[in-house]
Amino acid sequence: MDEKKVKQVSEFEKKEKLDLNEIAALIDKKKENLAETKKEVDKISQSTDETMDYSKLTLSEEDALKAQIFTCWSVPIGLPFSEDLLVRVKLQLKPDGTIEKLEMLDHVKMNTPGKEKFRTLADSVRRAIQLCNPLKVPTSGYERWKNMILNFDARDMLGG
Amino acid sequence: MVRIINFVFIIFFLSLVKAYSLIEIDITRGNLDPLPIAVSPLFQDDNSKKNSINELKIENIGSEISFVVENNLKTSGLFNPLSKEAFLQKPDIAHLKPRFEDWALIKAQALITGKVTLENKKLKVEFRLWDILAGREMMALAFTTVPTNWRRVGHIISDKVYERLTGEKGYFDTRIIYVSEEGAKTARVKKLAIMDQDGFNTKYLTLGNELVLTPRFNPTSQMVTYLSYFKNLPRVYLLDIETGTQEVVGDFPGMTFAPRFSPDGKKIIMSFAKDGNSDIYTMDLENRIVERITNHPSIDTSPSYSPDNQFITFNSDRSGFQQIYVMKSDGSNVKRISFGKGLYGTPVWSPRGDLIAFTKLHKGKFYIGVMRTDGSGERLLTENYYQEAPSWSPNGRVLIFYRETKSNDKGEGFSAKLWSIDLTGYNERQVQTETDASDPSWSSLLSN
Numbered sequence: 016m017d018e019k020k021v022k023q024v025s026e027f028e029k030k031e032k033l034d035l036n037e038i039a040a041l042i043d044k045k046k047e048n049l050a051e052t053k054k055e056v057d058k059i060s061q062s063t064d065e066t067m068d069y070s071k072l073t074l075s076e077e078d079a080l081k082a083q084i085f086t087c088w089s090v091p092i093g094l095p096f097s098e099d100l101l102v103r104v105k106l107q108l109k110p111d112g113t114i115e116k117l118e119m120l121d122h123v124k125m126n127t128p129g130k131e132k133f134r135t136l137a138d139s140v141r142r143a144i145q146l147c148n149p150l151k152v153p154t155s156g157y158e159r160w161k162n163m164i165l166n167f168d169a170r171d172m173l174g175g
Numbered sequence: 176m177v178r179i180i181n182f183v184f185i186i187f188f189l190s191l192v193k194a195y196s197l198i199e200i201d202i203t204r205g206n207l208d209p210l211p212i213a214v215s216p217l218f219q220d221d222n223s224k225k226n227s228i229n230e231l232k233i234e235n236i237g238s239e240i241s242f243v244v245e246n247n248l249k250t251s252g253l254f255n256p257l258s259k260e261a262f263l264q265k266p267d268i269a270h271l272k273p274r275f276e277d278w279a280l281i282k283a284q285a286l287i288t289g290k291v292t293l294e295n296k297k298l299k300v301e302f303r304l305w306d307i308l309a310g311r312e313m314m315a316l317a318f319t320t321v322p323t324n325w326r327r328v329g330h331i332i333s334d335k336v337y338e339r340l341t342g343e344k345g346y347f348d349t350r351i352i353y354v355s356e357e358g359a360k361t362a363r364v365k366k367l368a369i370m371d372q373d374g375f376n377t378k379y380l381t382l383g384n385e386l387v388l389t390p391r392f393n394p395t396s397q398m399v400t401y402l403s404y405f406k407n408l409p410r411v412y413l414l415d416i417e418t419g420t421q422e423v424v425g426d427f428p429g430m431t432f433a434p435r436f437s438p439d440g441k442k443i444i445m446s447f448a449k450d451g452n453s454d455i456y457t458m459d460l461e462n463r464i465v466e467r468i469t470n471h472p473s474i475d476t477s478p479s480y481s482p483d484n485q486f487i488t489f490n491s492d493r494s495g496f497q498q499i500y501v502m503k504s505d506g507s508n509v510k511r512i513s514f515g516k517g518l519y520g521t522p523v524w525s526p527r528g529d530l531i532a533f534t535k536l537h538k539g540k541f542y543i544g545v546m547r548t549d550g551s552g553e554r555l556l557t558e559n560y561y562q563e564a565p566s567w568s569p570n571g572r573v574l575i576f577y578r579e580t581k582s583n584d585k586g587e588g589f590s591a592k593l594w595s596i597d598l599t600g601y602n603e604r605q606v607q608t609e610t611d612a613s614d615p616s617w618s619s620l621l622s623n
Binding site for chain 2 (some may be wrong): 042046071072076080081084085086087088089090091092093094095105131132135136141142143145146159160162163164165166167168169171172
């Protein structure tokens with residue numbers, strides 16, 4: 016029993032001893048790790064910024080645009096649910112957000128017999144975009160957003 | 176060297192892809208506010224004005240038609256007709272070519288214009304629906320009819336506009352049959368009455384000598400079935416609204432309830448008490464053969480077919496309390512679908528097929544509600560002291576029902592009125608009737 020106790024103490028002491036001896040090394044190592052992590056973080060943020068410059072709006076930019084369009088889009092709530100409740104629109108914008116060109120990506124469907132409900136939805140989308148013209152676009156990075164696609168998806172709202 | 180050139184080329188290509196990849200944004204929410212719409216008075220020339228004064232005693236029938244349209248669109252809850260006082264453009268010019276910027280200025284998103292001609296006892300009405308924001312015409316139609324049909328033309332225009340802008344069929348060119356009630360509560364005179372869905376053109380179909388109950392429209396024609404008492408015995412009648420022809424379908428024993436047509440109009444379904452027990456029966460209107468559908472010691476009443484004729488919903492107290500059930504139309508595979516607290520009754524299958532409307536009684540209050548056909552998704556749309564008997568608009572979006580007020584011991588203060596509510600539960604309105612009214616039934620569209 017005594018032997019055991021002693022053994023424990025000695026191990027503790029041993030450990031403490033070891034820690035003390037290696038403190039300096041550990042501190043140095045930690046500094047190194049921190050530096051590396053910082054480097055990594057910088058790298059990641061740099062890389063994220065790069066991506067966003069070319070293919071995305073920032074979350075707050077996207078939210079501002081969505082919030083504007085939500086208020087303009089009067090959804091035809093009589094439409095029965097179907098997978099057809101998605102209208103894709105390609106926009107070409109001026110630097111102040113004014114719409115220069117509006118292209119319905121499924122325009123063929125609009126005049127297809129039997130697709131009158133899709134036409135009703137597409138009409139509502141066209142009205143929404145006109146009503147929101149000019150769009151609340153970011154003040155910088157025109158090249159990034161001068162062309163964009165808006166996917167008007169009414170499937171959740173119309174009870175899928 | 177070749178490898179280096181390839182590498183540079185790939186990097187250049189990737190940078191191009193990056194630079195030109197398109198931003199895509201998903202818009203998954205919109206607003207459900209009523210659509211601002213301008214209903215311009217329909218233009219009428221001086222000659223037509225003179226003719227309409229002579230024939231209809233109405234000075235400006237174009238204005239009157241526009242008021243019918245405006246009222247219909249407003250009561251639907253989906254449109255916000257703008258005040259005519261704000262209109263900047265005259266009706267005749269607007270009908271030729273609207274100045275879209277003027278209409279956009281008053282925040283209109285859609286515009287209705289039109290022209291009325293009344294010559295040689297013929298009324299010709301043209302109308303156009305314009306998309307203000309897109310700056311283009313969406314629809315142009317013309318109708319010719321007898322001058323007295325001018326209100327119907329307004330309803331048809333409303334249906335066309337409603338369908339074009341909401342994506343579902345309208346319900347304005349329809350009629351409502353109901354039981355008109357007059358006199359003290361203890362001595363009510365009850366007559367069958369019919370009117371346009373907006374409360375105009377009321378006609379009384381019976382004299383009030385006999386008690387009439389539960390009129391129901393045939394979904395395929397302007398035929399009505401109803402229950403009346405002859406020498407204190409219940410009789411089921413068929414009445415052709417167009418010709419006024421009436422026939423007795425049959426006398427049935429004991430308490431008979433709520434005859435209703437099948438969706439194809441070939442049968443009527445009802446409940447009556449044979450040997451003291453109420454069950455559900457159908458009658459083929461061609462050969463008058465009666466078929467028993469349920470056979471259970473409990474009270475089964477208020478049957479209603481699904482629009483595809485495949486199923487029947489009804490209420491029964493077979494579980495100990497009145498609840499809603501669904502079965503196949505041959506009476507097999509009976510399933511209880513209502514499990515909430517309280518009593519459930521008067522189930523009616525929606526013309527769309529997706530919902531069943533019902534009346535619910537719980538803790539002394541009456542509710543009108545809807546649930547899916549498997550009983551899930553129960554929603555109570557309106558609550559009151561006493562209300563029942565919902566009937567669907569033909570597009571399955573609005574319910575009409577009646578509501579009674581509380582009276583004192585002497586029966587004073589009592590009234591019965593028709594009300595409508597849409598599936599959102601927010602658009603609740605009293606439907607104007609000349610007298611007190613109960614037991615409404617909504618017709619199908621008169622024109623398709």
